[in-house]
Amino acid sequence: MTPLFLASTEVWLDQLVNGLTTGSIYALIALGYTMVYGVLQLINFAHGEVFMLGSFAGYGTLVALGGNDLSGGMVAVALILAFLAAGGASLGTAVAVERVAYRPLRNAPRLAPLISAIGVSVLLSHLVDDGFLNGGAKFYPQIFPDGDIELGPLQVTYLQLFLMGSSLAMMGVLYWIVQQTKTGRAIRAVAESRDNAALMGVNVNRTIVVTFALGAVLAGFAGVLYGLFFSSIRGSMGFLPGVKAFTAAVLGGIGSIPGAVVGGYFLGLTETVGRELLNEIPGVNLPNQWKDVIAFALLVLVLIFRPTGIFGQKESKRA
Amino acid sequence: MALLSLRGLVAGYGGITAIKGIDIDVDEGEIVTLIGSNGAGKSTTLRAISGLVRPRSGTVAFDGAAIDRLPVHEIVKAGISQVPEGRGIFHRLTVYENLQLGAFQRSDAGVASDYERVFALFPRLRERARQTAGTLSGGEQQMLSMGRALMARPRLLLLDEPSMGLSPILVDAIFATIRQIREQGATILLVEQNALMALEVADRAYVIESGLITLKGAGAELAKDDSVRRAYLGEA
Ligand SMILES: Nc1ncnc2c1ncn2[C@@H]1O[C@H](COP(=O)(O)OP(=O)(O)O)[C@@H](O)[C@H]1O
Numbered sequence: 207m208t209p210l211f212l213a214s215t216e217v218w219l220d221q222l223v224n225g226l227t228t229g230s231i232y233a234l235i236a237l238g239y240t241m242v243y244g245v246l247q248l249i250n251f252a253h254g255e256v257f258m259l260g261s262f263a264g265y266g267t268l269v270a271l272g273g274n275d276l277s278g279g280m281v282a283v284a285l286i287l288a289f290l291a292a293g294g295a296s297l298g299t300a301v302a303v304e305r306v307a308y309r310p311l312r313n314a315p316r317l318a319p320l321i322s323a324i325g326v327s328v329l330l331s332h333l334v335d336d337g338f339l340n341g342g343a344k345f346y347p348q349i350f351p352d353g354d355i356e357l358g359p360l361q362v363t364y365l366q367l368f369l370m371g372s373s374l375a376m377m378g379v380l381y382w383i384v385q386q387t388k389t390g391r392a393i394r395a396v397a398e399s400r401d402n403a404a405l406m407g408v409n410v411n412r413t414i415v416v417t418f419a420l421g422a423v424l425a426g427f428a429g430v431l432y433g434l435f436f437s438s439i440r441g442s443m444g445f446l447p448g449v450k451a452f453t454a455a456v457l458g459g460i461g462s463i464p465g466a467v468v469g470g471y472f473l474g475l476t477e478t479v480g481r482e483l484l485n486e487i488p489g490v491n492l493p494n495q496w497k498d499v500i501a502f503a504l505l506v507l508v509l510i511f512r513p514t515g516i517f518g519q520k521e522s523k524r525a
Numbered sequence: 526m527a528l529l530s531l532r533g534l535v536a537g538y539g540g541i542t543a544i545k546g547i548d549i550d551v552d553e554g555e556i557v558t559l560i561g562s563n564g565a566g567k568s569t570t571l572r573a574i575s576g577l578v579r580p581r582s583g584t585v586a587f588d589g590a591a592i593d594r595l596p597v598h599e600i601v602k603a604g605i606s607q608v609p610e611g612r613g614i615f616h617r618l619t620v621y622e623n624l625q626l627g628a629f630q631r632s633d634a635g636v637a638s639d640y641e642r643v644f645a646l647f648p649r650l651r652e653r654a655r656q657t658a659g660t661l662s663g664g665e666q667q668m669l670s671m672g673r674a675l676m677a678r679p680r681l682l683l684l685d686e687p688s689m690g691l692s693p694i695l696v697d698a699i700f701a702t703i704r705q706i707r708e709q710g711a712t713i714l715l716v717e718q719n720a721l722m723a724l725e726v727a728d729r730a731y732v733i734e735s736g737l738i739t740l741k742g743a744g745a746e747l748a749k750d751d752s753v754r755r756a757y758l759g760e761a
């Protein structure tokens with residue numbers, strides 16, 4: 207019997223797991239883009255750098271606690287502290303950026319905050335790369351327990367399992383906050399109409415800050431996962447995941463929370479499984495870097511054929 | 526002393542001065558109506574009271590304290606709720622969530638019984654509590670907007686054209702509700718283009734034209750005024 211595909215089952219399953227792993231990171235970052243867009247109709251282009259600074263805070267924490275020498279139960283403690291530090295650093299960055307770069311421009315033409323966002327993004331990434339690292343990189347301590355789970359041809363490392371599982375848990379918590387809490391209701395109300403939310407007694411500025419903060423904590427969390435998984439981190443590390451997460455948010459329908467999650471996984475899978483599919487075409491053999499080409503080709507196609515994305519709503523009616 | 530008093534209130538948008546020095550008083554327990562044609566400055570007056578538009582000059586005093594520099598949510602907290610023109614409901618939230626938002630500033634024990642009070646006033650809202658508000662009909666949305674404002678237990682209720690876009694039967698229902706709310710002791714400032722119904726329900730009335738108050742008096746009196754009848758009650 208001739209096999210249906212050139213690639214083996216193992217390769218396909220590997221790509222599936224890889225896709226879900228990077229997809230988790232895209233989804234976590236994409237949530238920040240989509241939530242801020244939801245309340246402000248602003249693309250927070252500094253969000254990739256919020257992710258980057260979270261990753262560095264996590265790195266600093268792990269190194270300070272012993273780095274590669276960490277073992278046993280201390281690994282778990284160090285990881286928890288790293289996540290807390292990353293969440294805190296990202297939150298602080300995002301809140302400061304909102305206050306300094308966006309709020310003063312709240313009533314300016316829409317292009318103004320976009321340009322100030324790009325300015326903050328470039329400033330932060332270069333500050334880290336040129337100011338502190340002199341063009342070099344840092345490497346996350348390899349502390350996560352090695353090993354994997356095998357289910358027939360399916361092979362998943364503990365790190366990948368942790369990454370996918372903890373991302374899902376974080377997204378679950380976010381979903382609960384947005385859907386079930388008073389703060390979440392305020393966020394959804396502000397997203398529909400700032401004026402009408404204010405008429406309910408909602409403090410709109412505070413709600414906007416909370417929205418930035420929630421997205422930032424998820425990005426900081428993603429920064430640590432990224433460091434654990436890809437190891438090398440640098441000031442410019444936020445750029446590609448940032449733009450891709452933005453792509454994921456647009457894919458899902460910017461402003462939509464489920465859309466950001468679905469878009470994140472969809473993009474992760476398209477990059478990996480999609481590339482493998484193209485490689486099935488006789489004579490085609492795309493190296494790994496083609497995943498970026500595929501991601502952005504997808505963005506362009508979505509923008510042309512379905513600019514509102516998968517879950518996109520039309521601009522809500524405003525009185 | 527009046528519960529609400531506007532003195533020399535001036536407000537507008539960019540180059541437009543929409544209200545040009547307005548004095549209005551609303552006493553505790555009164556229904557006061559502000560009538561005038563489209564573009565006269567009625568909504569701007571309510572928006573200035575709620576803080577959505579900053580007055581350029583003049584004062585808004587509520588219960589004796591100036592509120593014209595407070596942020597919008599603080600004005601709500603002080604006790605003023607508005608049912609805005611076009612209803613301003615949150616389409617993607619459920620009916621119940623809209624009502625919860627109405628009580629956003631409250632944490633007292635009375636909130637639970639106020640849902641019952643609103644559901645008693647508008648039984649349709651109870652039936653549709655779990656539905657997204659965007660699926661409601663226009664009349665139901667108006668009920669939701671009023672019920673939501675009542676959830677704040679406001680000391681002053683601002684209503685901006687609650688009858689707009691509704692069928693005559695629904696308009697009657699809305700005005701019946703306004704009477705009901707006032708019997709429960711509410712103080713209301715009602716903006717209307719439907720002058721006939723507004724004058725009927727109101728204790729006192731003001732007429733606004735091009736951003737200025739041109740007439741004021743008891744509701745029944747203004748309903749008999751010739752110029753009012755010609756301009757707003759469709760008489761020749
Ligand atoms: N957002 C706005 N921007 C610019 N002008 C406005 C705005 N809202 C209202 N206006 C203008 O202000 C004036 C008063 O409007 P408004 O208070 O809405 O009148 P009314 O409620 O009596 O119909 C009108 O000339 C209207 O065109």
Ligand SMILES: [Mg+2]
Pocket residue numbers: 564567568569610686
């Ligand atoms: Mg109006």
